[in-house]
Amino acid sequence: MPSEPLIQLRDVHLAFADNPVLRGIDLDVHKGQAVSIIGPSGSGKSTILRCLTGLLRPQLGSIRIGQTQVDQLRGEAELIALRKQVGFVFQQYNLFPHLSVLENLLIAPTKVLGRNRNEAREQALALLDKVRLGHKAAAFPGELSGGQQQRVAIARALAMRPELILFDEVTSALDPEMVGEVLAVIRELTEEGMTCVLVTHEMRFAEEISDQVYFTEHGRIVEHGSAAQIFGDPVHERTRTFLQHALGQGGQRPSRPAPDVYRNLGRYSLSV
């Protein structure tokens, strides 16, 4: 692993009016890593991602991505140069409703990067196949389910061939049934070595795919470490209680059989 991280945040502070949201964030992401940021709502997780892509500007501290000092960027041209490198996937998909799925994938590469349209089209179709939506190229966003729209949004971010992708609670707006199909796409990306930073409430998923996990609360990093350490042996009491609730352990409800017992019920009843 290279010693120089791709993303480096140092003592990042940000407040909306008098309301401090980030109170000194330090965060490192190395190239090819998948890093998850977890924590209770309102702890500033999404704000960190927005700072990374220059949608928000911190009042204090330093943010570096590659060679770019993000907090120093002035003017639209410099921000555009940054955003060509950084993909962003939103909780609410935010596809362009007036464009077909294929056009959603084509518009930025052709208009922003000036890529050849035919070449961009081939790439877009390949990406749609990758997210298993090749058959929906001509559909409009309004005709797709939430999970399908989110997969298109991921493909749209990939079409820019970014160096890293930021995922902002991308499954929070989805029906439970659709969460799996979106996570499968993200898992594939991490396996291919795409640098990913995820804000997520899917703890099992974060545990499974992350190289590093950051736990935030009240605008601070409470602790961070490998997925195994954070989920298996958290140092801080606060992390421990959060994970207990988030993973549904230690609740008052009587424990139920594991889901796979239900799924395989047929097999059990056969033996009766």
Place this chain on the structure above:
Amino acid sequence: MATEHLATLWHWAPTLGMGLLQNIQMSVGAIGLGTLLGLLVGLLLLSPLAPVRALARLWVQVFRNAPWLVLIYFTSYVFPFDIQVGSTWVAFPDWLKVTVGLALPASANVAEIFRGAVASIPATQWEAARSLAFSRGQILRSIILPQCLRRMLPPWMNLYAVVTMGTALASLVGVHDLIDSAQIAANTVNRSGFTVLVYFSVLALFFAYCYPIARLTQRLERRYAF
């Protein structure tokens, strides 16, 4: 008696028809000019420069809050009868002054329709486009405006119908429009029965022109309701 009036009406029909054409000409001119001006002012309303925005807002406030008749008198008496272009004098007829007079409030309304449509596009569309490295101009052109146009269409058509009805004011500054022609016909024939009939015809003609616009607007509104 009634057939006699109808025969007289038939006799006057070409005059009334020419009058209606004058109204149509003014309404199309006013909405066309008003739309061009209004889109320009609307774009200025979105300018990143505060003084430009303030000027555009002033334009909208002044022309949206002035009675149309006042604006028509204003353009009729402020503008000269003819304008010198190079060495020739170009006539500036009354109907054209009325067209400009109607285009001013139309432009203010189009600017507001435009601003409203842009504001109705969720901020998340801007964010999504910005995170794809679009510039502000590109976002407006490729993402926001195409979504605005469909939303603008129904209120724009509504404005078109209102402007058309506003052309009836042109008779007050001496334009030979439908109302003026009807007045002349009524005064010339000078029979109360005919006067009633001719104004009913005027009503019917305006309705025949505006009603299809209103219906089309309703249909478009249903179609583009999100």
